[in-house]
Amino acid sequence: MSDTLVLLDHATDGSLRAPVRELVTIARDLPGAVRGVWVADGAEPSPATIAELGVLGVTHVHRLVADGDLHVAAALAAGLATLLAETGAHLVLAVSTFENKEAAGHLAVASGAAVVTDVDSVVWSDERLVAGKTVFAGTWTTSTAVRTPLAVITVKPNSVPVTDAPEPVTPQVGDHAVALDAGVGRVRLVERTEQPASDRPDLTSAHxxxxxxxxxxxxxxxxxxxxxxxxxxxxxxxxxxxxxxxxxxxxxxxxxxxxxxxxxxxxxxxxxxxxxxxxxxxxxxxxxxxxxxxxxxxxxxxxxxxxxxxxxxxxxxxxxxxxx
CATH class of the missing domain: 3.40.50.1220 (TPP-binding domain)
Incomplete structure (x- = not known):
């Protein structure tokens, strides 16, 4: 197995969403390096965010840039597919959100990757990825072995405690331009309404x-x-x-x-x-x-x-x- 791509969900001020730190913690225990994917949507990673990613063990930060809106699931999937091919990574980790799970489905269709959603653990065992998750309304705990060369796994927030890397690194930051084909371009985001600001934590990641x-x-x-x-x-x-x-x-x-x-x-x-x-x-x-x-x-x-x-x-x- 080669490197892991971690989708770096972030707020409008450029700060990381809390569950992303869990994804990096999981990825560090897998073979290969940990590479971050930053969707260039107007919010840029601050020097403090880059430094934090280095403390967590992220070696590269790939800014995904496209001529379309990467918040459209098909566009994000196309960007991730080209980044997988360019980096040789075999795994994408993302936080389990509606948007990310939709993008995972598009990516699976485009690349033949296996998709496992809403997991609470990912380990490397017997030369393959194994994802743990609860099913049937939480009554069963299962282990899912990935048998394909590529995998896309979405992880539920609050699944693992966050830890820093044994040795901090300095992430290499670079742009990755994506040319979206005509099929992806048929879907356009015409309007976005921001939710009213709240001091409460996000529902999906709250403790x-x-x-x-x-x-x-x-x-x-x-x-x-x-x-x-x-x-x-x-x-x-x-x-x-x-x-x-x-x-x-x-x-x-x-x-x-x-x-x-x-x-x-x-x-x-x-x-x-x-x-x-x-x-x-x-x-x-x-x-x-x-x-x-x-x-x-x-x-x-x-x-x-x-x-x-x-x-x-x-x-x-x-x-x-x-x-x-």
Whole structure:
């Protein structure tokens, strides 16, 4: 196996998204060098970001430049395909997001690569890549062996602790120009609307997530209060988003985002199987529900049978007291 390409997801200010550091930590334990791929979208890596990548062990930073919008999945896949051919790398690691998984599918069609999504471990064993992931709503833990020369693997946030490289390096930064063919050019991004700024962490990468379900009856104030005290993100079940109580970007489950925080708190969440499929890999699961027979108690590490409008404000007040 040769080098690994790590897709360097970044914010508009040029800072790395937190889960990218986990990808580099995983890649360092695989054969070959770790090469970063920076999509040139107007946000440039600052000297501090380049230095941080060097501390993590990234040897090269390839700025992917194209005459089209690389946020279109087909365009990003075309860029990655040419970069794979140029560098001889055999693996692409990316954070498990809707956008990256769509690009992985395009790349697989174009290159014949194997695709494994939503994994929580990647190791080199018996001369091949093996990816670990949970399936069937988190009830089974599986190992998937890659049998193709190329692979694209997306990793769930909060899967591994981040560590620095034993010896820091100085990354070589260079441009990689991509000429998009006519087929890719047929898809254009005509508008992008930025989400309102929030001090809360991103849902998919947050270490703490507080989730509201049907039991909130549309009032997410206590859910948001507890999330803010804990420095966490706010999530929701499908019912809550379908009712319009909160945006669909907050939906967790098989038809929403998949999360694996260190702490999950479900308030008024019944624990239906389609929701469990998106959160059952959480480290510690706390459930607050007035129904003692709610299915979520079957998987909870700690359960409270009670009214979330009473329990959550009390928990927030006690946490504030402990913080002084």
């Amino acid at each position: 703490v997530v507080v989730v509201g379900g049907r039991g909130t009856e549309g009032d997410f104030s206590s859910v948001e209060e507890l999330a803010d005290v804990l420095g966490g993100a706010v999530g929701a079940t499908r019912v809550a988003t379908d009712e319009g109580w909160i945006g669909h970007e907050a939906q967790i489950g098989q038809t929403g985002v998949t999360i694996s925080p260190r702490l999950y708190i479900g308030a008024g969440v019944s624990g239906a199987v389609h929701h469990r499929g998106g959160m059952q890999a959480s480290g510690t699961i706390v459930a607050v529900n007035s129904d003692p027979d709610a299915p979520i108690f079957e998987i909870a590490d700690f359960g409270v049978v009670g009214d979330l409008r009473t329990v959550l404000p009390q928990a927030a007040a006690e946490l504030r007291r402990l913080k002084g």
